[in-house]
Amino acid sequence: MSIRFEKVNYIYQQATPFEHQALYDITLTIPTGSYTAIVGHTGSGKSTLLQHLNGLLKPVSGRIIIGDQEITSLTKNKELGTLRKHVGVVFQFPEAQLFEETVLKDIAFAPKNFGSSEQEALETARQMAKLVDLPEYVFNKSPFELSGGQMRRVAIAGVLAMKPEVLVLDEPTAGLDPKGRIEIMDMFQNLKIQQHLTIILVTHQMDDVARYADNVIVLEKGHLLANNFPEKIFSDSKWLQEHHLALPQATRFAKELQKRADSFNFSKVPLTEEELAIQLIQRINEVKQNDE
Amino acid sequence: MNKIILGRYIPGKSFLHRLDPRSKLVLSFLFILIIFFANNWRTYILLGIFTFFCILLSKISLGFFLKGVRPLIWLILFTVVLQIFFTRGGPTYWQFGPLSITHFGLVNGGYVFCRFVLIIFMSTLLTLTTSPLEIADALENLMLPLKKFKVPVYEISLMISIALRFVPTLMDETEKIMNAQRARGVNFGEGGLIKQLKAIVPLLIPLFVGAFNRAEDLATAMEARGYRGGEGRTKYRFHAWHKNDTLSCIIFGLLAAILLFLRSW
Numbered sequence: 001m002s003i004r005f006e007k008v009n010y011i012y013q014q015a016t017p018f019e020h021q022a023l024y025d026i027t028l029t030i031p032t033g034s035y036t037a038i039v040g041h042t043g044s045g046k047s048t049l050l051q052h053l054n055g056l057l058k059p060v061s062g063r064i065i066i067g068d069q070e071i072t073s074l075t076k077n078k079e080l081g082t083l084r085k086h087v088g089v090v091f092q093f094p095e096a097q098l099f100e101e102t103v104l105k106d107i108a109f110a111p112k113n114f115g116s117s118e119q120e121a122l123e124t125a126r127q128m129a130k131l132v133d134l135p136e137y138v139f140n141k142s143p144f145e146l147s148g149g150q151m152r153r154v155a156i157a158g159v160l161a162m163k164p165e166v167l168v169l170d171e172p173t174a175g176l177d178p179k180g181r182i183e184i185m186d187m188f189q190n191l192k193i194q195q196h197l198t199i200i201l202v203t204h205q206m207d208d209v210a211r212y213a214d215n216v217i218v219l220e221k222g223h224l225l226a227n228n229f230p231e232k233i234f235s236d237s238k239w240l241q242e243h244h245l246a247l248p249q250a251t252r253f254a255k256e257l258q259k260r261a262d263s264f265n266f267s268k269v270p271l272t273e274e275e276l277a278i279q280l281i282q283r284i285n286e287v288k289q290n291d292e
Numbered sequence: 293m294n295k296i297i298l299g300r301y302i303p304g305k306s307f308l309h310r311l312d313p314r315s316k317l318v319l320s321f322l323f324i325l326i327i328f329f330a331n332n333w334r335t336y337i338l339l340g341i342f343t344f345f346c347i348l349l350s351k352i353s354l355g356f357f358l359k360g361v362r363p364l365i366w367l368i369l370f371t372v373v374l375q376i377f378f379t380r381g382g383p384t385y386w387q388f389g390p391l392s393i394t395h396f397g398l399v400n401g402g403y404v405f406c407r408f409v410l411i412i413f414m415s416t417l418l419t420l421t422t423s424p425l426e427i428a429d430a431l432e433n434l435m436l437p438l439k440k441f442k443v444p445v446y447e448i449s450l451m452i453s454i455a456l457r458f459v460p461t462l463m464d465e466t467e468k469i470m471n472a473q474r475a476r477g478v479n480f481g482e483g484g485l486i487k488q489l490k491a492i493v494p495l496l497i498p499l500f501v502g503a504f505n506r507a508e509d510l511a512t513a514m515e516a517r518g519y520r521g522g523e524g525r526t527k528y529r530f531h532a533w534h535k536n537d538t539l540s541c542i543i544f545g546l547l548a549a550i551l552l553f554l555r556s557w
């Protein structure tokens with residue numbers, strides 16, 4: 001499902017003294033099957049943008065086209081049912097959505113709402129619980145007895161159980177330990193490859209952007225600042241600095257190295273540790289050959 | 293969620309915003325009391341003009357007050373209709389079994405409607421121009437004499453201010469959870485009664501769990517910072533009685549006097 005925003009404006013609490021415009025004239029395209037990262041400062045409108053993707057918020061003006069569904073300010077909630085099934089959203093701190101008696105029942109909640117039978121839904125729930133690496137012994141426990149990281153996994157499984165075509169993730173790893181973070185991010189990556197999902201990820205972790213994304217959207221105070229490949233975004237470190245955005249660690253290391261050794265030139269700016277290592281080895285081999 | 297206007301504070305610098313919360317609280321209460329003394333159209337017009345004047349003074353647009361009435365409109369209409377049908381006296385215009393529309397009924401219905409609107413406007417005015425914490429402070433201050441009778445004044449006022457403080461937080465939370473459950477296919481406010489009630493469970497449980505967790509965190513945080521009860525605690529905000537407060541009391545006294553005069557005119 002391709003996603004297109006055309007001149008989307010959004011205003012919170014319109015026509016009150018608390019009025020606050022959160023999105024200004026956003027026009028962008030998210031290609032089918034892409035892994036799109038949305039970055040920007042706190043309060044730049046990332047979560048607001050996300051909520052437009054399944055019609056939780058509707059644009060005040062402009063329109064959004066997702067697959068064959070159009071959303072404008074006039075779209076009725078009734079027309080959004082199928083869209084919500086196709087676009088799964090994992091919100092910031094999703095463990096706040098848990099409520100069922102057992103982990104499995106909670107994961108089965110969404111498929112049941114979208115018309116699966118009790119049996120089917122529980123079967124799906126079991127698969128999803130395994131997919132997110134929950135240990136078997138918690139399946140029939142109350143979700144409130146789990147650790148924070150486990151609760152996060154249950155909540156994510158609860159969204160995956162809808163089998164969405166587009167998966168929207170709002171800082172899915174905030175507050176998790178480094179190991180859990182990598183596990184969950186890798187799981188999303190595998191899902192994308194196996195099921196050809198379109199993934200849209202909001203994150204403050206530039207390393208995750210560099211490692212996984214193939215399309216980056218930069219927001220600033222509700223305006224679209226850039227929409228480009230990560231290589232392009234991270235190659236202009238001056239522009240990034242102007243907009244107070246960080247570089248991935250590997251890129252920062254490469255920049256630092258270049259500053260200290262003028263002769264050192266990278267053929268291509270490395271974004272991940274792997275790319276960095278490969279290029280360093282290349283250079284070392286070149287130097288060795290020259291010496292001989 | 294953003295439709296609820298009752299109990300909402302709009303910051304400003306108007307005359308009413310700067311009044312001492314204690315005088316605002318007491319005067320609003322007294323105003324609501326004297327509404328029940330109004331007994332003819334002259335008195336209602338007087339109170340109406342006074343209310344309108346106060347609204348102008350607050351520099352808040354009239355739309356906010358009308359929005360305050362909206363959630364209660366069915367209750368108001370219901371009461372008005374009851375009044376119209378069940379009050380007897382004067383010429384009868386229409387009759388059906390125990391129901392009748394009489395002259396007195398219509399007049400009483402009109403009065404009840406005015407009463408409701410005036411009360412809602414005035415209490416909306418109080419909450420729109422006074423921050424919740426100011427109201428709690430004022431309550432504490434006004435209740436202090438009750439300490440002699442062993443009423444736990446500090447505790448009560450702390451409870452009130454914490455409750456008021458967490459209203460917006462809980463509303464945000466409600467909206468977040470509703471969104472998360474909507475994304476999982478729940479339709480709030482659609483379908484039959486049973487279906488709607490069922491839809492509330494996935495909202496209420498996380499909300500309660502969150503509220504209890506927050507309460508526990510808050511208690512821990514307060515104890516960690518040395519809270520031991522209200523006795524002898526110093527305050528960040530001090531309220532002082534100004535000329536304007538005296539002026540307001542005098543104006544209100546005049547209003548009450550004119551009202552009593554018009555009542556028996």
Ligand SMILES: Nc1ncnc2c1ncn2[C@@H]1O[C@H](COP(=O)(O)OP(=O)(O)OP(=O)(O)O)[C@@H](O)[C@H]1O
Binds near residue numbers: 021040048
């Ligand atoms: N319910 C709301 N009512 C009014 N204003 C809001 C509401 N939600 C968000 N805003 C405002 O809209 C702006 C964008 O908020 P948003 O939540 O989209 O930011 P964000 O980019 O997701 O930030 P973060 O990185 O902290 O999650 C902020 O200035 C915020 O204050």
Ligand SMILES: [Mg+2]
Binds near residue numbers: 046047048092
């Ligand atoms: Mg956000």
